[in-house]
Amino acid sequence: MDSLITAAARALAAGDPLSALKRVTLREDPPALALRGIAMAQLGDLERARLLLRRAARGFGPREPTARARCVLAEAEIALVSRDLAYPAEVLGAARARLAGLGDAANAAHAGALEARLLLLIGRLGEAETVLAAVDVDALPPASRPGYWLVAAGIAIRRIQAGPARAALDEARRAARASGIVALAAEVETTAHALDAPAARLIGRDGQRLLGLGEVEALIGSGTLLVDACRMAVRRGADVVTLTGRPVLFALARALAEAWPGDVPRAALVARAFRAREADESHRARLRVEIGRLRAALAPLARLDATRRGFALLPHGETPVGVLAPPVEGEHGEVLALLADGEAWSSSALALALGVSARTVQRALDALAQEAKVENFGRGPARRWLAAGVPGFPTSLLLPARISEG
Template sequence: MDSLVASAARALAAGDPLGALKRVALRDDPPALALRGIAMAQLGDYEQARKLLRRAARGFGAHERLAQARCQLAEAEVALAARDLRQPVHSLDAAAQALDALGDRTNALHACLVAARRHLLVGDLVAAGVALDAIEVADDTPPALAARTELTRAEVALRRVRAASAAAALERAHLAAVEAGIPALIAEVGRVRRVLSVPSARMISAGSARPVRLDEIEALFASHSLVVDACRRVVRSPLHCTTLAGRPVLFALIAALAEAWPADVSRDHLIECVFRTRVADESHRARLRVELSRLRTTLRPLARIEATRQGFMLTPIDASAVVLLAPPVDGPAGTLLALLEGGESWSTSALAHALGTSQRSVQRTLRELEQAAAIRAIGQGRARRWLAPTLSGFATNLLLPGALPVD
């Protein structure tokens, strides 16, 4: 490695992409192309970064497998930053195995971290945890890698509603980021730390509503209340827990009953909430009876649904109160805003993949948010990407896709 390439690599490690480009911008040899690609990624030009990294990988060829694997790892990380979730993960796995076999333990661990971050982004917390378990932060681990590892551990803990674990991981991430001396990394850790001090959801109980922080939500889950979690579509009591994630009609019913508790809910109001119609006929009433019967069966260990003169009311079995935990923004718009909150640009296809829904549904919601000036688009056609500002005063970790019940 010549002196200019070595100097450019040190500049990139310190978070100075412009300084790196000054040294290798006019060179087309594979090492310089790789460094230019990483620099362009740090500057936010992901498409150009991926082109440069692919050229570098081809230039190294099979006879320089270690350098080629490093380029493949860098390209996978750029794809993650660009929110291109359609790329297969087998190339990242192959690069990680090659790096480990060739003795580049640091980059092999970094590949595990990239895989964990990808799993976290699409909501697969189990796979993210497995990938993180393969990363051992030792005394000789580079501070930047240690900071990003602890930051990812904190984000997994946030999704699992474990405030204390998240705070401890963020403290370790902050110390490592300060040691690394990279301002952007320190700022990212600070952004996630602020999540612990701002509301993450709304708690509705006995006719009153108030915003709650993550530690309050964790305490609520440990209390003696029946919690109807609209962020995860889960109903939990001190002794039992059941998910209604795949049964939207049943969850709409239990959410309406929980919001009104301890009062009852009229039949017409339930029909309006669940079936989205203001004019109820006999077919709606018949279907309501069927769905309530299914809900009674599902909630049998948790609560009873009793008929009243006006409609129906919810009565918990092992709990002292009923609480509805609602997201800051209701509906699919809130989930989209949660994904866009990180500040990265997303394509429509990537949003649909992350949410597990169709592009057409995502496009409809995006148009509504754009008309409300909640998000903005950049680019045209296939190059169009979507951005949104952070929700003022709210952290939306609980809204991200694939959120699972607390275990």
């Protein structure tokens, strides 16, 4: 490798893309194209970067498999940053195995960290942790180590584990300082700020108050019966009844929890669950059916008793009851929580991360755009969405996480 290529590679590793470009900007050989692509990615021109890396990969050809695999990995990383989540899902695992087989331990470890980051984004926490555990952090290049620890922190945050999250962020800070790259240190501090922000709001018999992630963790461990409006579930410690996809049952459970230890009149339950101004006989009949379904679902945690006015929630044992809600509530909070990372997302990537249809996400984005909460640029498949200024706190508890792993 000639001296200009070596100098450009060192500049990129130090986070100085302009110095790298000065050395290779007029060259068209595959190593120079690859370095120019990485430099353009660091400068934010992601589409140009992907084109350059593809040209470099074609130029290297089958006789230089390691260089070609590195180009594929770099393109997958750009796709991940630009939230083209389908592309890296197809190639990161293969790139990791390929690079490991070629003896490139550093880039194989980097591919593993990126794969874990992708799995974290789409809420597959168990798989993300398994992949991350297989990564040799000591083999990672200095610029990749903060990202490894940020993924570890993200997994802990979504699992509501404040201690491990802070420990991982401390490691990320040390790694960012060691790399000397200012942008990495800024990314770590952004994650730390999200950890310090209110994670939820507790609604109980004594009123409402905001909770940090550590307080949420302590509350869940306290044995309190919680109607969790962030994850659409009812939980007491490790026992969880998920009501995802059952909005009527969840609305009834929340209304009953907010009134605990009192009861809720039937008319109020009808209005809350069915959004009906006045309860007629059909509404009352449907309420009886839905209360029966909720009673069966919550049987391991509590019972529902009929009263003269309506119904009351009675947890098993001497257990307090509360509602765990986002700090600021509104429709489509889970979309805003994803957009709060500051990256530009496609609607298809949001749908993949949330596990819903692209049409569902598009309706949510259209509604948020009418409220000036999101904005977009580009057209067709190239359209990307950004948060225009998320109101209140985009709580991490609204980010995708399977309830059994949350």
